Amino acid sequence: MAILSLQGVSKNFGALKVTDDVSFDLAPGEALGIIGPNGAGKSTLFNLITGNLRPDAGQVLLDGRDITLETPMQRCASGVGRSFQIPQPFDHLTVYENLLVAARFGGGLAASEAPLACMDILHRTGLSALSDRKAGALPLLHRKRLELSRALATRPRVILLDEIAGGLTDGECVDLVATIRSLHAEGTAIIWIEHVLHALTSVVTRLIALNFGRVLMTGTPDEVMAAPQVQEIYLGIEA
Amino acid sequence: MKAVLTLGVGLAVVLALALVPVIGPRILVQDLFKVLCLLVLALNWNLLAGFAGLVSVGQQAFVGIGAYVMFATTILWGWDPLAGMLIGGMLAMALSIPIAFFAFRLNGAYFAIGTWAVADIARLSFGQWRALGGGTGTALPRDATREMFGVGLVRDLLGVSPAAAIDAVTYWLALGLATVMLVACWLFLRSRMGLGLQAVRDNPVAAQSVGVDPTRLKALVFLLTAFVTGLCGALLFIQIGRITPDAAFSVIDWTAFVIFIVVIGGIGTLPGPIVGVLVFYGLQRLLSDYGTVYLIALGLIGIAIMLFARRGLWGGLIHCIGFDPFPLGHAAPRLARQSIKEDAA
Known part of the structure; x- marks a missing residue:
């Protein structure tokens, strides 16, 4: 059974259809990539999955259970984690405390378990040396890592990554991709929105191309990137 | 080490304050009682505005409700004022549920105005309570406070007048409330x-x-x-002994001064209200002879702090x-680091 399933999900902002009848299934442990031009409705799709937005039509299912009316907090507790496109750290808390909040609330860990779980994640994402630094003072790369780390601290079964590699240098990107790949290897299901295509296609096994809120095409990365209609919207990009 | 220092200094201060009614003059007991009550109100407002982002300008509603309920249980039902104080606090909490239901639909400045309006509705409503004197208010019966729990004991122990014994009991309650509130705030903010x-x-x-x-x-x-x-409001008016709707629901006394205390002390910091209340008390002693000039000075200081020292x-x-x-x-x-230390040892 699919771990996450969208069925005919639509969302309008006034007359604008930002998400138009989108349906797809995510298998447990699958890594799915979402591409599309700016304004295609990618981040809106994430907000519909996490519950920050309510769809006007359609359903979101987690483990076959309808979660369309649940709050972001409930969905987080049920195992949906996310990182924001523009990092949203808790500025006045330290890096470690940022994770601690996530572990204690969304992750449901007890006071005795949470500290070590947080440190494990910080070691893994390369932030352990900065754990007592205020999150508001971090540079971009570390903010991106913090986004990923904090999402992991909620112990997600499905993790939504929104342009986590955007704005990073190639070297930084390689490290991040390695971390994401290891997550995938452990069986965490991943949906990843990304413009840095080489990073994306090195991890995901399936791609969805969105345009004007609709699913333009679904397939393996090679199939999707080779399709004329995708090439058209990504003019000049060679897969 | 630092924790021990804090604990030591804190205990010494609380102990010294606890001795004031035994060795100090009565006027000092009354002054410090006000200071401690303002500290309790300031700690509460700091938690609301500084940590929960709820900038309420209507906390006088709960002071008034607590005070009026204590008066009602004492005068109408003949209860001990201290039992009335507890009921007052609980009723203030019960009434905060419908208030929250409405006020939480508002954000920021709208929330502030909404809570202020609610407090004024409460002031006008309690002014209709004929049995408690309506708009002109009423006084606590002398016997009620004289026979209050602990007052007789303190009288015998310290050998003071009934009025002084009442001041001592309310003072110790205020000290206890302030201490418990401070520790509870710290524990709460450190919790999940x-x-x-x-x-x-x-x-x-x-x-x-x-x-x-x-x-x-x-x-x-x-x-x-x-x-x-609500508890603090009831306690304040046990000591004052008289109540009117305007005094019990005063936005100046129970909210404006409290906001001033928290802002100059440092909003969103735990020791901020303590520093603020000390400065406020000092200014009050210095400037209270000058009438309205005093209020203008307080306002100017508040503005200066907000502009030039935003953290208080x-x-x-x-x-x-x-x-x-x-x-x-x-x-x-x-x-x-721990394992390195162990290795070195």
């Missing part, structure tokens, strides 16, 4: 819920996405502060000395 509250303060959307429910935490803080504010006096102080007696942070576990 306090951590969640600080996350919500920094970024409500991100807090939701890591499982923190902002509305639930804010409602909890609103309810708990209503309880303590405590925020500036902590920046200079780098020592926080009430650390709210959670240090990351230092496994590596």
